[in-house]
Every structure is written in C-alpha cells, then in structure tokens.
Amino acid sequence: MSKLVQGLEETGLVSRAAAVDRRSVMLRATSHGRKVLAKARDRRLDLFSRMLEKATQEELETLETASAIIDRLLSPTSSPG
Secondary structure: OHHHHHHHHHOOOEEEEOOOOOOOOEEEEOHHHHHHHHHHHHHHHHHHHHHHHOOOHHHHHHHHHHHHHHHHHHOOOOOOO
C-alpha cells in the first residue's frame, strides 16, 4: 500500500496530510488529481452513454428495474430477506 501511496504522491495526484493516528496516513487529492479523476469519470460516463444508446427499449426497462432493486438492496434501511 505504501508504494501505491508513494506513486500517487510522486505523480502529483495526492498529497499527504496529518492524521490523528500516527499509524495511518490521510491523503488529499491535489488539483491535478481532481482533474484526472474528473476526466476519467467523464470518459466512463461517455462510454456508458454510448453503450446504453445501443440498448433496446425492453433492455432499458430491464436495467431500470434492476437499478431500483440494487438501490433497495444497498439502502441502509434494507433488511435481509
């Protein structure tokens, strides 16, 4: 993990910040890091949008139903079973 953090820091994506517990490290995205994240998010959304354009109406309805089920299951108030 420390090599990963070091790499992120060396590439200017994150900076270290003081943590309450000396055994942990607090990381903050730098301005450059936030720009890289935003660009990656935009690419993912663009790809996802292009994929959905190929879906049929029936497939879109199925995805909408599945999305509602996933939201319900991930809800903190959701009870098992």
